Amino acid sequence: MGIESTALNPLKRLLTRRILGQCLSLCLLLSFPFTSYAADSEATRKAIASKKPVKKAQQTNKQSTKVRKVAKAKPSDTQPSFGRVAGLHQADDVLDLRSSVALVIDQDTQEVLLRKNDQAVLPIASLTKLMTGLVISDANLSHSEMITITQEDVDTEKGSSSRLAVGSVLSRGDLLHLALMSSENRAAHALGRTYPGGSKVFVKAMNDRARGLGMASTHYVEPTGLSSRNQSSAADLAVLVGAAYNVPMMREFSTSPGSEVTVGRRTLQYNTTNRLVKSPNWDIGLQKTGYISEAGQCLVMQTKVAGRKLIIVFLDSAGKLSRIADAERVRRWVETQGARTAAVTASTAG
Numbered sequence: 001m002g003i004e005s006t007a008l009n010p011l012k013r014l015l016t017r018r019i020l021g022q023c024l025s026l027c028l029l030l031s032f033p034f035t036s037y038a039a040d041s042e043a044t045r046k047a048i049a050s051k052k053p054v055k056k057a058q059q060t061n062k063q064s065t066k067v068r069k070v071a072k073a074k075p076s077d078t079q080p081s082f083g084r085v086a087g088l089h090q091a092d093d094v095l096d097l098r099s100s101v102a103l104v105i106d107q108d109t110q111e112v113l114l115r116k117n118d119q120a121v122l123p124i125a126s127l128t129k130l131m132t133g134l135v136i137s138d139a140n141l142s143h144s145e146m147i148t149i150t151q152e153d154v155d156t157e158k159g160s161s162s163r164l165a166v167g168s169v170l171s172r173g174d175l176l177h178l179a180l181m182s183s184e185n186r187a188a189h190a191l192g193r194t195y196p197g198g199s200k201v202f203v204k205a206m207n208d209r210a211r212g213l214g215m216a217s218t219h220y221v222e223p224t225g226l227s228s229r230n231q232s233s234a235a236d237l238a239v240l241v242g243a244a245y246n247v248p249m250m251r252e253f254s255t256s257p258g259s260e261v262t263v264g265r266r267t268l269q270y271n272t273t274n275r276l277v278k279s280p281n282w283d284i285g286l287q288k289t290g291y292i293s294e295a296g297q298c299l300v301m302q303t304k305v306a307g308r309k310l311i312i313v314f315l316d317s318a319g320k321l322s323r324i325a326d327a328e329r330v331r332r333w334v335e336t337q338g339a340r341t342a343a344v345t346a347s348t349a350g
Contacts, residue, residue: 081122081296082228083316088117095329098322100296101315103234104330107242107302108309113334118234121217122315125290125298126183127237128225130244130254133180135205136172136191137247143173147194153186157226158292162186168263178261180253182270183289185224192223199223213239228294234313237300241311245286245302254286274299276327285309291320299323305331306338 081100083089088100093116101122104114149168164170164178164186175191178184195202199222206220215236221229232240244250257278258271273289276282283304290298296316303310312330317323 079293097326099314099317103313105311123228123295125292125295126225127290128230132223153189177253181256188224297323305334
């Protein structure tokens, strides 16, 4: 028994080692895929947690930015002018002007070079201020008299703004300068309010002056042009431009490119409303611009083109730049016509 037991012990130990080795290898093989899968899953989870929310946040910010841009959009004034409602813009002309109404006259000969709806009666906006200036000039009032801007001069018709605060004190000459050069509404209203007899007398003087000039289609109700009831025709306005041009002060103030005005302790810089005044291509003797929605963009000028003195009237233009573009079209057209006439004359003389 002892010999048999001693012989079998080494065999048992060998079998036991082999079985244990195989079990260990099998366990290692089974555990490796699980460890790899867990590691991959953890890496994926971290990638998702660190990247995806950032992209979503960026997209959300972009969307919110777009929304804010839309919210800041400004509404535009879409109220049609009287001329557009009447269909005047549909009329044709040789220059394809953007103004519904136009008139170009030789000031010396009164020859009509171009006309378009020139008898139509429309609101004239701040072109009104030419008559305001003419009436003030007729009255020979002191230009050095100091006038205070009051609450009465504040625009309640259109709610327009002004740098002349209530309580500001300026000379009558400065007020007239600002009214003609920069179309300052409170200045024009103050001129009418302080006219001998007051505003009603002043407006009557405006209408009387218009009738005296033969402006049968013209009517005024106030001195600024903010009211759409201030109306006239291009034919009448050409007469007004001619009359205003005969007053040196009207020529000087309306064609001034800019001016500094002292108001209390402040010095205010005012500039012309007509960019053509500063252009070297233009020789302008008198001008006035105007705009309210009912009138559209308006412009009148006395100017010299190709050696001819012209009176130009534009009413109900499509835009602020359009009336300037129309003026440029007229200037080039007159220069071209003048060159053609000179060439024909030279050819005939030869």
